[in-house]
Amino acid sequence: MTAVTSPPNGDVRKRGPEDGGPAPGNRPAVLLRERPWFLVALPWVTTAAIIALQEVLSRVGFFPPEVPPFSVTFGAAVQLMLTGTFWVSFVATVQQLAIGLIVGVVGGVALGVAVGAIPLLYRLLHYVLDFLRFIPAVVYLPILILVMGAKPETAYVLAAVGTIWPMLYQTYYGVVGVSPILKDTGRVFGLTRRQQLRNIVLPAVSPFMATGLRIAASHALVVVVAVQIITTVEGLGRDIAVYATNGVYPEMYALVGIVGLVGVLINVVLERTERRMLHWHASYREK
Amino acid sequence: MTTATTAAPLKLGRQVNRVLISVIVPIAILVAWWVVSLGSTSPFFPPLRDIMVRLGEDWLLTRVVTDVFPSLLRMFAGFAIALVIGVGLGAVLGRQPLVARALNPVLQFGRALPATALVPVSIVLMGIGDTPKIALIAFVTVFPVMLNTIDGVRNVDLVLEDVCGTYRLTRKQRLLNVQLPAAGPQILAGMRIALSVAFVMMVVTELVAATNGIGYVTLQAQQNFHVTLMWSGMLLLGILGVLINGLFILVERRMLRWYKQDSGE
Numbered sequence: 001m002t003a004v005t006s007p008p009n010g011d012v013r014k015r016g017p018e019d020g021g022p023a024p025g026n027r028p029a030v031l032l033r034e035r036p037w038f039l040v041a042l043p044w045v046t047t048a049a050i051i052a053l054q055e056v057l058s059r060v061g062f063f064p065p066e067v068p069p070f071s072v073t074f075g076a077a078v079q080l081m082l083t084g085t086f087w088v089s090f091v092a093t094v095q096q097l098a099i100g101l102i103v104g105v106v107g108g109v110a111l112g113v114a115v116g117a118i119p120l121l122y123r124l125l126h127y128v129l130d131f132l133r134f135i136p137a138v139v140y141l142p143i144l145i146l147v148m149g150a151k152p153e154t155a156y157v158l159a160a161v162g163t164i165w166p167m168l169y170q171t172y173y174g175v176v177g178v179s180p181i182l183k184d185t186g187r188v189f190g191l192t193r194r195q196q197l198r199n200i201v202l203p204a205v206s207p208f209m210a211t212g213l214r215i216a217a218s219h220a221l222v223v224v225v226a227v228q229i230i231t232t233v234e235g236l237g238r239d240i241a242v243y244a245t246n247g248v249y250p251e252m253y254a255l256v257g258i259v260g261l262v263g264v265l266i267n268v269v270l271e272r273t274e275r276r277m278l279h280w281h282a283s284y285r286e287k
Numbered sequence: 288m289t290t291a292t293t294a295a296p297l298k299l300g301r302q303v304n305r306v307l308i309s310v311i312v313p314i315a316i317l318v319a320w321w322v323v324s325l326g327s328t329s330p331f332f333p334p335l336r337d338i339m340v341r342l343g344e345d346w347l348l349t350r351v352v353t354d355v356f357p358s359l360l361r362m363f364a365g366f367a368i369a370l371v372i373g374v375g376l377g378a379v380l381g382r383q384p385l386v387a388r389a390l391n392p393v394l395q396f397g398r399a400l401p402a403t404a405l406v407p408v409s410i411v412l413m414g415i416g417d418t419p420k421i422a423l424i425a426f427v428t429v430f431p432v433m434l435n436t437i438d439g440v441r442n443v444d445l446v447l448e449d450v451c452g453t454y455r456l457t458r459k460q461r462l463l464n465v466q467l468p469a470a471g472p473q474i475l476a477g478m479r480i481a482l483s484v485a486f487v488m489m490v491v492t493e494l495v496a497a498t499n500g501i502g503y504v505t506l507q508a509q510q511n512f513h514v515t516l517m518w519s520g521m522l523l524l525g526i527l528g529v530l531i532n533g534l535f536i537l538v539e540r541r542m543l544r545w546y547k548q549d550s551g552e
Contacts, residue, residue: 031361039388046389066411123308124387128316134532135525136487141494142509147331218399222487226403230494230506237404241495244407260400267399 011135068250077254086239091234093262096152096224097217100159104216107160108167109209115168116175137162137223141230150231155224161220170212174205207281210274217266225259236262333515341519350504355523358500360494362418362489365424369481373429374474378462381470382513387437393546394434402427402488413480415496424488429479435477439470472546482535486528 051070058069062250068076080086115129137158144154178201186196228237236259243252296371317335324334346355380387405423443466451461467474493502505520507513 041393042385042389047392050393064412085384119503120308123305124312127309127313131313131525131529134483134529136483136490136528138487138490138494139521139524139528142505142521143331145519146509146514218401222401222403225401226406226487226491226494229403229406230491240404241407244411247411252407252411256400256404259404260396263399264396267395 011170064273066249068253072250073253073257076250077258080251080254080258089234089236089239090258092152092233093163093224093228093237093259096155096159096227096233096235097220100220100224101163101217103156104160104163104220105167105213106166108212108216109171111164112144112168113175116172122172129168133165138220138226141227145231150233152233154231155227155235156231158223158227159220162223163216166215166219167209167212170208170215171205173211175210177199177208178204203281207278210278214267214270217270218263221263221266305480330512330514333518337515338518338522341515342522345516346519348500350501354499354504355500357417358489358493358502359527361420361492361500362424362485365421365488366428366485367480368421368425368431369428369485370478372425373477373481374436374467376429377433377474378440378467378470380433381437381440382462383465384441387441394430398430398434402484402492406488406492409492410496415498420489420492423492424485425432427488430487431477431480431484432474433477435473435480436470439473440466443469453468472543475542479532479535479539483532486531490524 054063055069055071057063058067115125140158140161141154144157148154148157181198182204183201186200191199224235225232225237225240228235229241232241233237236255240252240255240259243249243255290410320334325336327334380390405427409419409423413422447465447469451465456465489500490502493500494506497503501520501524505517505524508516508520
């Protein structure tokens, strides 16, 4: 590789462990190096063009009247953000998501470490766990509404259920995947259990847990929104459903867009944090 | 794998033991549920025996045609459409890095948007029949399939590419015989995510607005306090979720046998 072919290219996405598969030929396109300004601008320009196209097509009546032009939807979004009710729903959504995530992460990691560290426990439980993990969280919704009612607590529980399985299994894979050589090395050097946990197990497991958290967060958001739509528990999902039934379409699309941006934001924040905290790990290291 | 096959005769007894240990807890849970709930008078937790009777007589006899098949049909129709479009478009975009880059923000937004938020939108645009449900399931599951296909096709081993050039394979041959199989593991990973999303969407679309389907009957049962029917519906959904995912994993394992052998796993 000569100097011409290897300028730093900060935009090559790192492959997380969940993507699987080796990537031997991970080469950026030739064009990436020659005209970076063009490539940086390209996604923005295209996105703006798509929005403009939607605006025009909607104005000329290509879309049904239920699809307002982008400018109207955007205006509705701005209007909404000036109201207190929007923020009440927004905070409720974030709160349900956060509580569900925290409970699910704690439970999932604890169980994952337990079944990963104690082989007998895994033998005893793996059929049960393998059965339960494939039941989507929303399946429990009818009984939860019956027992708990349409309350935020229902959303907490269901988001926790959606979180616990990816966390449990990622943690488990991480724990059983700790290299035996590393473990033996730790023992030979006479590390205490606590040191082994902190310096050997935790670094090996953390990339798996980071992946688990990313999967869990998007699961939990899907579940929380579903609970809000179905049970009218306070939140952005409920508002979307209410605007939909009342025929207030610009507000409906505005909220869908905002919920989507929340999803994007969660992904970006988790990915950035992950990359910063795990920069030492082989799968995140810059070449 | 190798140790298991060479030492199989010796360890047969041990393996039987292992299976026995593994089934203790599941059997204990089922027996406990059965026995404890047998005399239950709680309005929320009916006897497991009654739930099983409902599951057998109601769901598996009469509702198979009216509710179970329609649900599964909608799910698989949506999933199949997403598969064709996702792999097709993904393969094209994977070979056109500029176009893929241009569309990246839109695709990432589509993937990050929580799918359930679109259920009210699909009802506004298309109503509550079969078509909107299938269209919605197809729309939300296309993203994981397409993005994984793009990634997989783009990252084909450079040596393989050179081999294609040396043998002067046509574009079509390259795509069908080299690039898509090489991307197989990642495409299947995307399909697995898509399948579980499709299942969730099947249930949620029916919980929000429908005229038939497993989710619809289950929620109606809950609202009318037919608790046993509700429980049997939940049980059926749970079992279906396990069966569908389990079957997919078997298929995936079979299709990826060559890959595991190659990579020496």
